[in-house]
Amino acid sequence: MRIIFIGPPGAGKGTQATAIVERFGIPHISTGDMLRAAVKAGTALGKEADGFMKSGQLVPDGVIIGMVRERIAQADAKGGFLLDGFPRTVPQAQALENALKIDGVAIDAVLLLEVPDSLIVQRITGRRNDPVTGRIYHVEFDPPPAGVAVQQRADDTVEAVTKRLDAYHKMTAPLVPFYDGKGILRRVDGVGAPEAVTGRIEAALA
Ligand code: AP5
Numbered sequence: 001m002r003i004i005f006i007g008p009p010g011a012g013k014g015t016q017a018t019a020i021v022e023r024f025g026i027p028h029i030s031t032g033d034m035l036r037a038a039v040k041a042g043t044a045l046g047k048e049a050d051g052f053m054k055s056g057q058l059v060p061d062g063v064i065i066g067m068v069r070e071r072i073a074q075a076d077a078k079g080g081f082l083l084d085g086f087p088r089t090v091p092q093a094q095a096l097e098n099a100l101k102i103d104g105v106a107i108d109a110v111l112l113l114e115v116p117d118s119l120i121v122q123r124i125t126g127r128r129n130d131p132v133t134g135r136i137y138h139v140e141f142d143p144p145p146a147g148v149a150v151q152q153r154a155d156d157t158v159e160a161v162t163k164r165l166d167a168y169h170k171m172t173a174p175l176v177p178f179y180d181g182k183g184i185l186r187r188v189d190g191v192g193a194p195e196a197v198t199g200r201i202e203a204a205l206a
Contacts, residue, residue, distance in 0.1 A: 001026060001080040002105065003205070004087070006175055007113030009164040010123035011190045012197060015136050016113065017084045019198045020205075026080040029071055031064060031088075033134075036153075054154050056163030058088060058171055065095045072099065088172045093179075109205055110179040113190035113197070117165055124161045128152055142194075 001024045005013040014030060021028040035053060038046030045067065049059045068086050071077065087093040100106055115123075126139040128150035137144040144150045155164065179185040186204040190197055 001109075001205075002083075002100070002107050003081070004083045004107055004110045004179075005085075005113060006110060006172065006179075007190060008115060008117070008120055008168045009161060010120045010127070011113040011115045012123075012194065013084045013113060015194055016198060016201055017082055018136075020201060021082050023202065024080065024082070026082055027076050028084060029068070029077065029081050029086070030084040031068060031086040032084070034067060034071070035059060054160065056155055056160035056167065058167050061089055061091050061095075064088075065092060068092075068096065069099050078103075087175060090174055090178055093175055107179075107184060110175075110185050111201055111204060112176060112185060112187050114187055115190040119191065120165060121158060121161055124156050125158060127156055 003020070003024075003026075005017060007013050014032075017028045017030065035046070035049045039050045039053070040046070045063065048063060052059045064086065068083075072081060083096075087096050097106070123138065123141075126141070128137045128139060128144055129135070129152075130137070130144065130148055131151050136142075137148075137150060155161075176185065188197065188200045188204050
């Protein structure tokens with residue numbers, strides 16, 4: 001199964017990916033996680049991406065496309081994968097299609113997680129992560145247990161999220177008609193309890 005998750009920042013892509021990859025036994029490929037690991041490791045890629053990420057802008061297509069091509073060529077991704085946060089622009093989607101064509105495969109489903117902008121700022125500014133396990137929490141909706149030392153992402157500020165939402169509407173939303181035209185887009189309501197959203201995704205993939 002080759003799946004893509006699309007949705008605004010804070011729609012719940014990372015939260016839902018954890019449940020879905022377990023169900024299908026496929027790797028979770030998050031370009032945001034890969035970029036944050038590169039920033040932390042201080043690689044050339046990380047140094048290039050850091051400023052764009054902190055300010056809520058997209059990292060240039062050329063950088064991202066090469067990174068994803070390498071990742072999906074790895075052995076664990078040959079039988080399928082869940083892409084979270086990629087593609088984010090039409091050129092990224094076209095590059096992905098071309099890369100998969102070489103192997104004679106294609107994307108099976110694109111899940112669009114729909115959450116109104118009015119809920120996004122609350123979700124993003126309340127998010128906390130466990131740096132050890134990668135588990136995502138929310139101070140109000142899913143508080144971390146006592147004793148877990150959580151962190152807040154550098155781009156989870158009101159200022160950066162406003163720019164990220166703007167980038168989503170300008171650069172990523174055109175992927176909706178792009179994939180709808182190919183007949184593989186599935187719209188999923190991302191509002192409600194996380195377990196309810198997981199059920200809707202499973203139904204959309206059935
Ligand atoms: P990335 O890491 O991909 O960030 P994003 O798309 O903005 O998505 P988020 O990770 O913020 O949100 P999410 O949808 O995963 O929500 P989550 O499950 O955590 O990208 C970061 C940056 O990297 C970009 O801005 C860009 O600079 C760069 N980048 C990455 N990929 C790129 C690409 N392809 N091209 C160019 N640049 C790229 O949930 C959020 C919060 O809500 C959590 O606290 C969670 O507990 C809570 N929550 C989740 N579900 C629910 C629910 N149902 N009800 C209530 N609360 C919920």
